[in-house]
Amino acid sequence: MPESYGADSLTVLEGLDAVRKRPGMYIGTTDSQGLMHCLWEIIDNSVDEALAGACTHITVTLHTDGSIEVADNGRGIPVDVEPKTKLTGVEVVLTKLHAGAKFGNASYNAAGGLHGVGSSVVNALSSRLDVEVDRDGKTHHMAFHQGHPGVYTDADPAHPSPDSPFKRTRRNRPTELEIIGKVSPRTTGTRIRYWADPEIFNDTAHFSYQELVDRVRQTSFLVPGLRITVVDENIPETGDEAIDDLREVDATAPAETPAEALADAADAAEPVESAGFVPAADAASSPASETVGTIPAQDGTVDSGPFGTQPAHARVEEFLHTGGVRDFVDYLSKGEPVSDIWRIQGEGAYKEETQAVGAGGELHAEQIERTCSVDIALRWTNGYDTTMASFVNVVETPGGGMHVDGFLNGITRQIRKAVEDNARKLKVNLKDGAMKVERDDILAGLVAVVTVRIAEPQFQGQTKDVLGTAQVKPIVTRLTDRQFGEMISGSKRGYKEQSGRVLEKIVGEMHARIQARKTKEVTRRKNALESASMPSKLSDCQPGNDDIAELFIVEGDSALGTAKAARNAGFQALLPIRGKILNVQKASLSQMLNNKECAAIIQVVGAGSGASFDIEQSRYHKIIMMTDADVDGAHIRILLLTLFYRYMRPLIEHGYVYAAVPPLHRIALTGSRKGEYIYTYSDDELAGKLAELDRKHIGYADDIQRYKGLGEMDADQLADTTMDPRTRMLRRIRMEDAAEAAGIFSLLMGDDVPPRKAFIVDNADDFDRSKIDT
Incomplete structure (x- = not known):
């Protein structure tokens, strides 16, 4: 029999207890996404002050104890008593759901946090939250534990902790704000510091510094004239007192309106430079629009703090933009x-x-x-x-x-x-x-x-x-x-x-979309050999081996003749190209489609091009660029990669694109090992191999063959070194970061020459020949 079900079976959750019971209803998840969402709620409240014309500077500080502090020079949370609840405005905002100044038009005409639950939800999901408000010439302070007001007894007030003894305020008794100092009557602002509650957030929740910086930069674009400073105390101290000054919101000057801040934006960059900051590389692209402080960690290593392992980054980063969405x-x-x-x-x-x-x-x-x-x-x-x-x-x-x-x-x-x-x-x-x-x-x-x-x-x-x-x-x-x-x-x-x-x-x-659709319809494997539109120079492989089919893009007709004799026609296809193809990074789409070499490659692959490219329709699972082991061969490979990246990018993303690695030298052994050959792939490897043979007293012919191109090899040599899956060496082309790859292709293959020249000069000393295809 089921247990009796009556009114005594019902549970009533009051106040913020409901938030702690069902946090997903308010922040989505209790993993990393929810952890970051709490920070956005606090930051958005400060940004709303900026949108209302009352705030010009926000500082976000990541403390070493795992807490996060958000400070602004806005109007400050009201500290007087709210008539209906008989509680101070600070307690109403931080303990009552759906309470705030954003439900009418008087205080906020356009705000980000509109549900009236942001600050109170963060308070409920924090093991400790401290708030300081500067208003009326005084600094007011209040503390909370898991959303409940009370008093902490910290052993060291300069280093508050959620583990300090806490005495909760009795239910239904108004809590008076503690006045802890005096400020100028013109000084206003709010500082909130909170510790996310480990009882709420699961073990997979981790803080993302990069996500914070991206969000802050984004906000600085959208609110022109708003200065936002991010301070990470997990990076070793630099000893520069001028840097530490940036952590504090300016408490001596009255809050500027955004219009006033815009007028002062150009002057604002000067003190930052004098504080020892180095402008970021991208700041030059948008003059007077972004000021970024970049102070590296002392040792430049990866730092492990309470937020997990973070890459070495600037201790202080500051963002200020004046151009709005245009700069964005x-x-x-x-x-x-x-x-x-x-x-x-x-x-x-x-x-x-x-x-x-x-x-x-x-x-x-x-x-x-x-x-x-x-x-x-x-x-x-x-x-x-x-x-x-x-x-x-x-x-x-x-x-x-x-x-x-x-x-x-x-x-x-x-x-x-x-x-x-x-x-x-x-x-x-x-x-x-x-x-x-x-x-x-x-x-x-x-x-x-x-x-x-x-x-x-x-x-x-x-x-x-x-x-x-x-x-x-x-x-x-x-x-x-x-x-x-x-x-x-x-x-x-x-x-x-x-x-x-x-x-x-x-x-x-x-x-291109129309042509790609037509190409996809006629270039399937079943109809490939019957189609008169397939390039005549294609030496296709036998049908029925789609899962292992390989396409070799061969440089020149001389290498094609050798490759035909060296390949396994069951699954290896050959497509020759005439030297260097069109640089599609500089060419228009119509120019690319009219280029015979580019059109032939797209048609033979059979999966379309551009946004309509369908990797499932690709006729080959390996596309191998087989070019000579010289500078011209390397140039042809990068031109082919540019074509793949611009118009057939999923081939690279799915790991279908490879570069063959042909040898540069052939050493013919003599004596008892006559008829054996050793292949080397660089001058350094050749020197090392010859020294090893001398050390082992193994004879070899003095006439060491140096291959100038693939066409100099006979079929057996080409098969053994470059085409036979059992003995060949291939290098897979990977793309781990699409945005970085796009920038590199634009830099190296685009029309803008000065940045490319600067890149080559700056990186010449660090050039690694082994990375030429990656």
Whole structure:
């Protein structure tokens, strides 16, 4: 029989106990994602002060004891008594769910933390939280344990600890803030320091310093004029007192408005340099937009602290940008730009029915007119990857939402209209139903940052991944239609040439997609030998061996003849190329498709190209670049790799691309070992091998063969050294970091010569010949 079920079986969780019981409802997970989400909630509260025009400096400090402190020079949490609860404003904000100043329009018109649960949830999930508030000429202090107010007795007040004795305040008794010091009447701000509770967060939860820096940099782009400093005390001290001064929020000056901060931004960089900072490498690309302090660890090694093993990094990093989303797009852009950075800005009004709080605390429906501010920056680059970031009140919305939908609808409609208006110039046959620009064609190479600011946005869930306020979509679409339409049509002054390049790129992507679809349909293994369109110079392997099929891309016809005799025709195919192919990093998409060598490689692989590339359709599981072991051979390999990276990147990502490693020398042994040969692959290896043979008194012919190219080998030699899977040496091409790889290809193979020259000069002394193909 089941146990009796009555009212005494019910459990009522009050206050923050419900948060500790079900933390996933508020922070998503209790692993690393939830740990970082708690930090975002505290930082966002300080950023909201900046959005309200009351804060110009935020400092995030990672202490050696595992705690995190966030300080700002905003208005400070109210310290007076809230009439309804009879509690101080500090206790209301940190202990009551759905309580704060963001449920109306008076204090915050556009805030990131809108649910009123951020600070209180972090408090509930912390083993200890201390808060200090500067207001009214005094510094107020209050402490909490797992969300409950009380008093800690620290053995050393300078080093507070969650393990110190704690006396909890009695239930329903108001807790008075402790006044611990005096400040200037003009000084205001809030400092929150908390220790994440190990009883809540699981063993896999770890803090990511890089994620913190990325988020802080992102915020500095979105709030121009806001200075954010990150201090990591886990890095050994530098002994520079000027550096330590940066940890403190300026308490002597009144809070500047963002407009005032923007005016002072250029001057703000000077003290940082004088404090011993070295500007980061990317700061030069955006003048007066970012100041980054980079102070390395003393020994440059990996440091292990309470947050786990972290790579050596700057002890203090400071971020300050003045260009807003324009600078953000410039920072995100990789590759060669096709257009300048275009900007869409404006406002729109909409009405929304919301629940308002009456004078007596009751809720009632009320029709409110809202304002939606839109700020979008975008540009196209010569790649086909899409980089799009979207934000609502500086809160990132990785899932997009109504603002992104409105933007995409607007640019899609205007680009299609512009293509139709310029069909003859762009060589688009409007009568062909297949020649229609799709959204993927538009997104190829697009870098965009879409931001809106609205009061009380509706998100899907507490984690705020997707904006759900439907009224935002038509406003963004309308602004995009009008402003972007003028840019892409070329009617806006200075945009005609740029819009032409953008449209040419988009139409090129459309043609590539259509061609790739056709290529995929006709180049399957079953029809390969029957297809008259397959390159005649392809020496294919026998069908039926798809899982082990290999394609050798051979340099020159002389090497092809030897390779034909050396290969195993059952599973090894050969495709010769004439020397150096087109550098596709500099060429346009149409130029690449018109190049016979590039088109032949794409067609033979049979999986399409660009965004429509389908790795499952690849006819070969190994694609081996077999070129001569000289400088020209290395150049051909990098040109082939550029083609694979730009238009068939999954081949590299899945480990399908290899470089053959042919020998440079052949040593013929004599005496009792006559007829045996030893192959070496570098001059150093040759010298070492000859010394070893002399030491062992093994005879060898003085006439050591030096191969100038693969064509000098006979079939047996080529098979043994380069083609036979049992004896050959291959080098797999890997790509561990896509963003870094994109930067390297753009640097080494792009049009911009000065950075490439500087790179070669700077790295000449450290060049390692063994890494030439990796």
